Every structure is written in C-alpha cells, then in structure tokens.
Amino acid sequence: MSGLDPSPRAAELLARLRAFMAEHLYPNDALYYEQVAQGDRWAPVPLIEELKPVARAAGLWNLFLPESGHGAGLSNLDYAPLCEEMGRVYWSPAVFNCAAPDTGNMETLERFGTEEHKERWLKPLLEGEIHSAFAMTEPAVASSDATNIETRIVRDGDDYVINGRKWWISGMGAADCAIMILLGKTDPDAPKHRQQSMILVPRDTPGVTVLRPLTVLGYDDAPHGHMEILFEDVRVPASNLLLGEGRGxxxxxxxxxxxxxxxxxxxxxxxxxxxxxxxxxxxxxxxxxxxxxxxxxxxxxxxxxxxxxxxxxxxxxxxxxxxxxxxxxxxxxxxxxxxxxxxxxxxxxxxxxxxxxxxxxxxxxxxxxxxxxxxxxxxxxxxxxxxxxxxxxxxxxxxxx
Structure with a gap:
C-alpha cells in the first residue's frame, strides 16, 4: 500500500489507541448501554465522563484536528486508521473527543469563527466540557438539495431573528449540548447559492423547542439523539453570524x-x-x-x-x-x-x-x-x-x- 501507509507517528498512536480500547472500551461495551438505560437517558454517561480524562492523559485527544495547535495535527491519511479503530465501538469517539457533529463544528469554529466565538464555544468543545449540534435538515423540504432550506434568518437591528423547523439534528439530545450551528436563509432574492447563511444559536436561547427525538430503525441513540426542533422568534446577536450573509x-x-x-x-x-x-x-x-x-x-x-x-x-x-x-x-x-x-x-x-x-x-x-x-x-x-x-x-x- 505504498504511499498510503500511516506515518511512524500515526502508527505509534494507533498502537496506543488499540491498547486503550482493549483495556477500557471493549470490556465496558455492555456497561455503557446499561448506564444509558438507567435514569435520565439524555444525561452524560458516567463511563464516558470517567474515561475522557484517561484518554486525554494518554495523548489520545482531539486526534481529528489537522494542522492545528489544539489537536494531534494529523493529516487525513494519518487519522484514517485511528478513526477506523474508534468506529469499532459505536460510542468510543466521544471518549477521545472525536465524535460527530462536534468534530465538524470545532473545525468550523476554528476556521470561520471570531476570537469571541472561539473563546466562548470552541474552547469548551476542545476541552470536552460541552457538546454541540449542526442544524440543517428540515422536514418540509427535500433537504438533499440544501438550497431548499426554508428556515429564515432575518436581521433586526443588532440581532438576527430565526424562525423555522429542523429535524434529524444529531447531538441535540445530549443534556450538555450548549451550542448549534444553524443553516438558514437570509436573502431569498439572492443568487441560488448566496441565499443561505450559518449562525451560532445557543441551546438555551428562548424560542428553541425540542419537539421529540427521532428513531433510527427503532433506536433513539440516547444520549446523542436525533431531534426535531422548532425555532420561534429565536433572537441571537448579529455577531453570531459566521463570515457574513450568503456565506453558508x-x-x-x-x-x-x-x-x-x-x-x-x-x-x-x-x-x-x-x-x-x-x-x-x-x-x-x-x-x-x-x-x-x-x-x-x-x-x-x-x-x-x-x-x-x-x-x-x-x-x-x-x-x-x-x-x-x-x-x-x-x-x-x-x-x-x-x-x-x-x-x-x-x-x-x-x-x-x-x-x-x-x-x-x-x-x-x-x-x-x-x-x-x-x-x-x-x-x-x-x-x-x-x-x-x-x-x-x-x-x-x-x-x-
């Protein structure tokens, strides 16, 4: 597989990851699901919270971030065998702070967020202190064509006001989900691919209502979850918009x-x-x-x-x-x-x-x-x-x- 082999550093990390999973994850696979089933299914799982500092101490933290001072700085090629290994245990990415949609949101905030965004949201995400969601898909339109997205983001003075309905919002079920990145329409009259924008919406903003968890062939994937959400006159500061209008x-x-x-x-x-x-x-x-x-x-x-x-x-x-x-x-x-x-x-x-x-x-x-x-x-x-x-x-x- 010449040219596609992991670097010596990635190979060493892979060996450490395999040893960590053999010691801490495979033996606790059943325990994880037992803990999810006990009490509040959407609360942080004690096993994951116990293992996160252990993984971090082992140098197995934020492995997904390329060319970054915050993570391992691995290339996509070097991350591939590590991500594959984590995929063997469904819940393991969360232990290493490498779970979606947090990974994509962290990369987005790092690349496109302001210093204020990074301090308020990226830093606690990198530390594994909070979780996040990415709100794009909608029930009323064919969201496979994202130009159909109808949720409105309307400027009102120093704020934007958001109205719409989203579903399949993964990660929103977690009790410690604190922030979401939302794709919505700021200008219906702009050229097709300049109508949409992305904006940061704190989970506790008034007007954000989680309607229900959706199931995947019967699984609700607690505590991660795939939620249907209603946005009713949700008001956030204009500074929460990423890059500017039409850059979604x-x-x-x-x-x-x-x-x-x-x-x-x-x-x-x-x-x-x-x-x-x-x-x-x-x-x-x-x-x-x-x-x-x-x-x-x-x-x-x-x-x-x-x-x-x-x-x-x-x-x-x-x-x-x-x-x-x-x-x-x-x-x-x-x-x-x-x-x-x-x-x-x-x-x-x-x-x-x-x-x-x-x-x-x-x-x-x-x-x-x-x-x-x-x-x-x-x-x-x-x-x-x-x-x-x-x-x-x-x-x-x-x-x-």
Missing part, C-alpha cells in the same frame, strides 16, 4: 468533506468488527452435521466481506490522501465515491454477520443490529447516495466536454 454554502463545503470521510472511516471499523464476530460465530456452531464455517455460502460471504472491506479502505485512504495533497474541493470525486461505497459495504457485511448469528444477531444481546441501523442511516447523512452519484456522473461526463 461556502462554510458547508469546507465542513462536510472531512465529516463525510470520517463517517466512512468509522463504517470500515464497524464492518471489520462484524466480520470478526461472524468468523468466530461460524467456527463454533454446527448445523446439518458440520460446522457453519464449512458451509459453502458462509465461506463465500466471508471472502466477499474481506474483499469489500479492503476495497472500501483503499478508496478511503485514497480520498484522504487526495484531501491532504490537493484539498477538499479538488478531492470531491473521491469523497463522493467513498461516501457511496462505505455505508452500503458496511450494511451488507453487517447483514451477513447478523444472518450467521441467527436470532442473536437481531437481538439486544449483540451489537450487530445497532450497527446495521447506523450504517443504513449513514446512506443519508451528509448527503444521500443519489446526490453523490449524480455529482460523480457529472464530473465524469465533464472530462468529455
């Missing part, structure tokens, strides 16, 4: 590239863990007179899973390398390709693992059903498959203009 799409393009590839990195980790579980299961189960591991269909699925995971990993690393060398905008084709490939690959591998586990695979006694729901969800997150395929097709056709 510019910020979104800078934010979504890393977010998309991070999802893909975690998908590969989930698929790897599912394949491992499948192999262990079929080695120890007998049906129709011989081990499941000797059944032809099982052997074929294991082989295909290995091929699909490695293909997705290579495409992810190639996209990360391109982002590092030519920038996110020039790497948009590679980012789109892996965003289509990785979630579908993970869902298929996890599905095969569920099938090999029988009834256990779809029960609460296995991580597989939760992983499957998450993989299916990621086919929508940060743009549905159809949008990425459409963009890819146009980019390919443009070569023959």
């Amino acid at each position: 799409f510019e910020i979104a393009q800078a934010r979504l590239g890393p977010g998309r590839i991070h999802h893909c990195m975690r998908m590969i980790g989930m698929a790897e863990r599912a394949l491992e579980a499948m192999c262990r299961r079929v080695k120890g189960r007998v049906a129709f007179g011989k081990p499941l591991a000797e059944q032809g269909v099982i052997i074929e699925r294991i082989a295909n899973a290995r091929i699909m995971i490695d293909q997705a990993r290579l495409l992810t690393l190639q996209a990360a390398h391109r982002m590092d060398t030519v920038g996110n905008k020039a790497a948009k084709a590679e980012i789109a390709m892996i965003k289509v490939v990785a979630p579908s690959m993970a869902a298929q591998v996890i599905d095969w693992a569920m099938q090999a586990h029988g009834g256990l695979g779809i029960s609460q006694d296995s991580f597989l059903a939760n992983y499957y729901a998450h993989a299916r969800k990621i086919r929508f997150a940060d743009g549905p498959d159809e949008v990425h395929r459409h963009q890819l097709g146009k980019l390919e056709l443009a070569k023959y203009a």
